[in-house]
Every structure is written in structure tokens, then in C-alpha cells.
Amino acid sequence: MATISSRHLVRLRDVGKRFGSGVLALDRFDLDVGEHEFVSLLGPSGCGKSTALRLIAGLGDATSGAIEWPGGAKHGTTDIGFVFQEPTLMPWATVFDNAYLPLRLQGVPRVRAAEDVMATLDRVGLGGFERAYPRELSGGMKMRVSIARALVTRPRLLLMDEPFAALDEITRFKLNNDLIELWRGQSWTVVFVTHSVYESVYLSNRIVVMTPRPGRVAAEHQIDAPYPRDEEFRVSSLYNDHCRLVSHSLARAMQEIRA
Amino acid sequence: MSAPRDRDRSARIERIARVALPAVIAIATLVAWDLVVRINQIPHYILPGPLLVAQSLWTDWGTLQPALLVTLRITFLALAVAVVGGVGLAILFAQSKWIEISFFPYAVILQVTPIIAIAPLILIYVDNTHIALLICAWIVAFFPILSNTTLGLNSADHNLVNLFQLYGATRWQMLRYLRIPAAMPYFLGGLRIAGGLSLIGSVVAEFAAGTAGQGSGLAFRILEAGYRLNIPRMFAALVLISATGIVIFMFFTALSHLALRRWHESAVKREN
Numbered sequence: 204m205a206t207i208s209s210r211h212l213v214r215l216r217d218v219g220k221r222f223g224s225g226v227l228a229l230d231r232f233d234l235d236v237g238e239h240e241f242v243s244l245l246g247p248s249g250c251g252k253s254t255a256l257r258l259i260a261g262l263g264d265a266t267s268g269a270i271e272w273p274g275g276a277k278h279g280t281t282d283i284g285f286v287f288q289e290p291t292l293m294p295w296a297t298v299f300d301n302a303y304l305p306l307r308l309q310g311v312p313r314v315r316a317a318e319d320v321m322a323t324l325d326r327v328g329l330g331g332f333e334r335a336y337p338r339e340l341s342g343g344m345k346m347r348v349s350i351a352r353a354l355v356t357r358p359r360l361l362l363m364d365e366p367f368a369a370l371d372e373i374t375r376f377k378l379n380n381d382l383i384e385l386w387r388g389q390s391w392t393v394v395f396v397t398h399s400v401y402e403s404v405y406l407s408n409r410i411v412v413m414t415p416r417p418g419r420v421a422a423e424h425q426i427d428a429p430y431p432r433d434e435e436f437r438v439s440s441l442y443n444d445h446c447r448l449v450s451h452s453l454a455r456a457m458q459e460i461r462a
Numbered sequence: 463m464s465a466p467r468d469r470d471r472s473a474r475i476e477r478i479a480r481v482a483l484p485a486v487i488a489i490a491t492l493v494a495w496d497l498v499v500r501i502n503q504i505p506h507y508i509l510p511g512p513l514l515v516a517q518s519l520w521t522d523w524g525t526l527q528p529a530l531l532v533t534l535r536i537t538f539l540a541l542a543v544a545v546v547g548g549v550g551l552a553i554l555f556a557q558s559k560w561i562e563i564s565f566f567p568y569a570v571i572l573q574v575t576p577i578i579a580i581a582p583l584i585l586i587y588v589d590n591t592h593i594a595l596l597i598c599a600w601i602v603a604f605f606p607i608l609s610n611t612t613l614g615l616n617s618a619d620h621n622l623v624n625l626f627q628l629y630g631a632t633r634w635q636m637l638r639y640l641r642i643p644a645a646m647p648y649f650l651g652g653l654r655i656a657g658g659l660s661l662i663g664s665v666v667a668e669f670a671a672g673t674a675g676q677g678s679g680l681a682f683r684i685l686e687a688g689y690r691l692n693i694p695r696m697f698a699a700l701v702l703i704s705a706t707g708i709v710i711f712m713f714f715t716a717l718s719h720l721a722l723r724r725w726h727e728s729a730v731k732r733e734n
Binding site: 257260261262278280281283285287289291293294295296304305307308309336337338 | 619621622624625626627628629630631635639640643644646724725726730
């Protein structure tokens with residue numbers, strides 16, 4: 204994408220994370236995320252990719268190393284949106300109230316937030332569902348609420364932790380397309396954690412392949428296919444070539460640890 | 463083709479059966495009771511028949527009604543104080559692990575010591591019998607509210623806690639928008655138990671106190687009627703206590719259903 208600037212939004216330098224149990228989840232992990240980038244962290248389960256994401260979000264502290272925010276984005280504000288693997292909605296609250304939550308926590312009165320919340324729900328395809336309760340929605344729609352909640356504050360950085368892993372393929376493809384559309388239409392940056400080679404190639408402009416525990420960067424791939432990407436791209440030879448390359452480096456990353 | 467209609471029909475039958483079957487059992491029991499008393503010619507000072515009990519309920523209403531009000535007042539006051547105290551303490555516990563660790567064992571001690579064993583002591587130390595009764599009922603009703611609410615406040619989804627933290631939520635916001643709603647089903651479950659227990663607590667304490675005179679409740683009326691061998695009145699008072707318990711239970715069940723029907727599994731209709 205031509206709009207990717209060289210400015211970094213967040214930089215991880217030599218970051219290590221050891222849990223209380225003694226498990227070393229991340230070791231000397233480096234990551235630069237440029238503004239307006241769509242970066243995927245790709246690796247097997249337990250490679251520390253979620254840990255890295257949580258550290259960026261400010262949920263927990265790194266044991267060593269540093270996380271820098273050259274662009275001045277801050278924790279505990281509306282600069283960062285987070286989408287969990289589960290929709291993680293409040294079951295007692297309507298779709299509207301769930302999406303309104305980040306603004307409510309910032310002290311924005313309901314009346315003033317209403318327009319933004321409704322517009323965001325519209326954008327993720329939930330127009331007309333604002334009064335529904337989460338239990339009345341399908342898995343895909345719950346995930347849309349979760350995405351709306353993350354986007355409602357117009358964050359500079361959107362962190363997504365395997366958000367579509369639990370969804371069926373049809374729903375996942377649809378949400379992939381919608382996510383690309385949303386991202387292209389706005390000025391935010393995405394860090395997307397996944398264990399799917401195909402999903403990461405389809406979505407990102409850069410893929411960071413990680414080694415199994417402790418997680419470290421094994422390889423990086425630029426996916427220079429142009430956007431908009433659609434179902435044509437999914438069956439193109441360009442897509443397949445990228446998938447093959449990324450699969451290879453993932454396989455190498457897995458062996459590295461065994462050797 | 464006829465499957466949905468069959469299902470409708472069986473649903474309707476079940477709805478009717480839910481009311482009709484217990485009613486049939488009740489009527490059968492009353493008839494059997496009446497027959498046993500009549501056939502064996504049991505004197506009413508040993509076992510009165512159901513009609514006599516009903517009659518006594520009617521004729522003794524002047525004595526029983528003020529007593530019922532006294533018992534109700536103690537029950538609901540104790541329950542109210544238990545709700546305020548139990549919820550307040552649970553919120554305090556949720557704020558600090560240390561407070562919980564320090565005080566929870568004493569709440570347990572209060573709960574496991576039989577009220578009937580503490581009641582005489584409380585009656586000695588507290589001059590005002592009314593307040594003594596209130597304390598007894600409160601001790602019994604307080605624990606289920608405390609322990610359920612504590613559990614509920616701590617059972618908010620961890621990722622939601624993370625999310626709140628991510629957006630820089632204050633302690634108060636975390637409590638108001640996350641922990642308290644998450645605790646509601648637990649609290650309401652505790653309330654349903656506590657409602658029945660506060661009635662039991664107030665009746666038991668009154669038995670221990672044996673208060674006479676104007677301000678005495680249903681338990682004392684039972685004792686008094688017992689001394690006078692007025693067995694029908696004993697039964698009538700007993701019926702009133704049971705009915706009160708049932709109404710309290712039904713009230714809180716309905717309240718719980720109303721509060722949770724939009725979202726909680728316990729109150730949401732299954733769709734298959």
C-alpha cells in the first residue's frame with residue numbers, strides 16, 4: 204500500500220517475558236510496527252504470539268527489554284483496541300451497550316456517544332441489531348460486536364488475538380473481507396495474531412513468523428499483493444506462491460527449535 | 463407435518479399439569495387427613511381436622527394477624543440488613559484479597575454455629591427483645607448473601623477484566639459496569655435462600671425468647687397455644703408460617719427471573 208509511512212507506531216526491543224510459573228514465553232523478541240501497517244504474527248500455539256500482543260496492549264509487563272511508542276500512543280486510553288479470540292461480550296448488556304463500553308469508560312455520555320456507536324455498528328454490518336442481546340446472535344455476529352467495540356474509539360492500533368479461529372470457514376472468509384475493507388477505509392494499524400498461514404497471507408502486508416516457545420522472530424515476509432484483495436486473490440497463483448513461502452519458513456521455524 | 467402441533471399440545475399439557483398435579487395431591491392429602499381424623503375419631507386436642515384448622519384460622523385471625531405482622535417485620539428487616547451488610551462486605555472483600563482473608567473465616571464461624579445455641583446469649587446481652595430477634599434472624603440470613611455475592615463479584619470474565627483495564631477503567635467503573643452485573647445471578651440465588659432463612663431465623667429466635675404480650679410473633683403464638691392445648695391454633699399459626707415462606711420464595715424467584723430473563727441461562731427459555 205502506498206499509504207504506509209515509515210513512521211513507527213510501536214517498537215518492541217529485545218522483549219522477554221517469563222511467567223510466574225517459570226515458562227519463558229518470549230525471548231529477545233523484536234518487532235517494529237509502522238503506522239497503517241497490517242502485520243500478522245504467525246506461529247504455532249504456545250509460541251508466545253498472544254503474549255506479545257498482550258504486552259503491546261499493556262496487559263502485563265515485559266520481564267526484559269522495552270516497548271516504545273514513538274508516535275505517542277498511550278495505554279489505558281482509546282488509542283488501542285483489542286479483539287480477543289472469544290467475543291468477550293457482557294451478556295447482560297445489549298449490542299449497543301457492549302459497543303458503547305470503551306466510550307462509557309472514557310466518561311463520554313450516552314447521548315453524545317450514540318451517533319458514533321450506531322455508525323460503528325453500521326460499519327461492521329450490525330445496523331438494526333443494537334437492541335439485541337449477545338445470546339441472540341450467531342458466533343460471527345458476536346465477533347462483529349467485539350470488533351465494533353474495538354473500533355468505536357477510532358483507535359490508532361487494533362490488536363487482534365486469533366479473532367476468527369473459532370468461526371466456520373464461510374463466516375471467517377466474510378469477516379476477513381470486511382476487516383480488509385474496514386482497515387483500508389481508516390487510518391489505523393493492525394497487529395493480527397493467527398496460526399493460519401492462509402489467513403495471514405490473505406490479510407497482511409507483512410507477516411512475522413515466530414519460533415515455538417520461547418517465541419522469537421524466525422522470518423519476515425512482505426506480502427506485496429495489492430488491495431483490495433477479494434475471493435479472486437484467494438485462488439490466484441500469487442496468493443499460492445506466498446502461502447508456500449510462508450509455510451516453508453514456518454516449517455523451518457518449527458525445526459529450528461528441535462535442532 | 464403434525465410435529466409442531468404435537469409439541470404445542472404437549473407444552474400446553476405440561477403447563478396445566480404443573481398446576482393441576484400438585485393441586486390434586488394437596489386435595490387428596492387434605493381429604494385423607496380429614497378421613498383419618500373422622501374415622502378414628504381423633505380428638506381435636508390431639509389432631510384437628512383440616513376444616514377445624516381453617517376455621518381456627520378464621521376465628522383466631524384477630525390474634526394471629528398481629529403476630530404475623532410482627533414475624534414479617536422481623537423477617538424483612540433482618541433480610542434488608544443482611545442484604546446491605548452481605549453485599550457491602552462482599553464488595554469490600556472484592557476490593558482487597560487481604561480483607562477477605564482476614565474476615566471470611568469469622569463469617570463462616572457465624573454461619574456454622576447453630577442460631578438456637580447463640581440466641582439465648584444474644585437475648586441476655588441485648589435488652590431490646592425486638593433487636594435481639596432481629597440480630598438472630600440477620601445472622602442466619604447474612605451468610606448466603608455474603609458468600610454468593612463474593613463468589614459472583616469474583617467470577618467476572620477475565621478477558622473482560624483485561625478489557626476494562628485496557629481502557630483504563632477505574633476501580634469504581636470496574637465494579638459498577640462489570641463485577642456487579644456479573645454477580646447478579648449469584649446474588650439473586652443467595653437472596654432466595656436468605657429470604658427463607660431469615661423467616662426461619664426469626665421464628666427460631668422467637669422460640670428461644672418466648673416473648674409474651676403485644677409484640678409477640680407467630681412462634682410465640684404456637685408456644686402459647688401449645689400450653690393451652692389449643693392444637694387447631696397451633697396448626698393455623700404453622701400454616702401461616704409456611705405460607706409466608708412460600709410467598710417469600712415465590713417472590714424472590716419471580717424477582718430473579720425478571721432481573722435475568724434477558725441474558726442469563728437460568729432464566730432464558732431453551733429454544734429446542
